[in-house]
Amino acid sequence: MPIPFILLLLLLSFLVWRRRSMAKYLVTCAFLLLFFLSSQLSVNTLVRPLESVYPINSTTITGPCFVMVLGSAHSDIQGATAVQSLSTVALARLTEGIRQLNLGQECQLIVSGWGGELTHISHAEMMANAAIELGVDKHRIIQFPLARDTLEEAQYLQSTLGQVSFRLVTSATHMPRAMTIFAAKGLYADAAPTDFIGRADFGWRLSADNLVASQRAIHEYIGRLWLWLKTLS
Template sequence: MFFALSKVLGFFALPSNLMISIGLVGALALFAGWVRLGGALLVISVLTLAVLGLSPLGNILLLVLEDRFPKPAENDNRPVAGIVVLGGSFDTIVAGARGEVALNESAERLTVIAELAKRYPEARIVFSGGQGTLFYSGATEAQVAARMFESFGIAPERITLEDRSRNTRENAVFSRDLVNPGAGERWLLVTSAYHMPRSVGCFRAAGFPVDAFPVDYRTRGYEDMTRPFRSVGEGLRRVDIAVREWVGLFVYRITGYTDALVPAPL
């Protein structure tokens, strides 16, 4: 029930969906004869979509999160017991229907594993991701990841698949239960840079200490704080990603799923 409710509320938490919904209500109000109300709602919808889509707001909101956890130095040779990579890189609906490895814009979460598996040849590789959609069924992310890891040439005995999780908290809890990390072991956590604060917070709260290995950066740096977008669609996509992550941070903190509002390196 909580999962379904979170998906429904999450739909309206995205600025693009919310503004379109307001515009539709405005159009219905016009048809119903409520001209002033309908006109006001339509103006609010269009102007807000334009500002959000063309301004650098999405970049500003993401930069704070992306720069929270630095990537380990190239010369960091400390031993690694395992690498946990979070789901979110596959279009499981298309993958299930087509029988293909259908990657999305977060693909770097997966492709970096080929490099890390060679850099740390003794490390276990744990993929955490089930089926996180509400209305459509398809393959689990773990099923698709297994095929991709095989194409990387990673030995099957190194791979552990966690296929039940539907959100970041479940990623942390189910991965901890599956691998039972030992005291003093170093585990890397691979996910998108903007998603790293919430992810690390969940793993800490679950009693699974991890070192951040952020990937999939969406911004170049602070120079993007003044860079407008070339299209409304591109800007809205960036704002949606950022707002969804900030809302997730607030909700996870309130529910106790993370150890801080915006977790930071210890």
């Protein structure tokens, strides 16, 4: 993660302060990294290559219709509705999933995600409740409440659908890695990316949004490296 890594570089610079040349080098690296990851150049370099792999999908769905929305996060907010409890990423994915439902006939919505250790309700259940609040019939929703990551989501879907094709909804930065995982399981996914974060181009203006976008992209590149290493083992 960029911020902890930058802070680590600064901490190391203090620890080796007597070695002035090395300390200056670490401080310079930290500030250059912060500058790059907070700039539009980072978005253009790291984010947009991921988001450009699969275009927005508005194709009508024919035949058996399943829409799989990958999980993200939610919070237990006292008195809040399910929609209000979803993270920004989760809400973007769910709304796109509901849009995809309307592109087919009698589609079923598949939501997933476990609750973790800090919440009493699974993410799949929260997503299902939010979908119901947004008008989806509860009988059209399938839940995978035990799936902890994309690999497990693919495993649960494989045991449920088998070789049936489906529409896969997730964040645009995450879509290339997700498609690789689902293809490795022999599943036939049709990509429907959403939650695009590399849109605006403000030149060299630094922003926290760019830093967050860079962090998400780095997360994906590390995830793809981890998948590659697993195939070697």
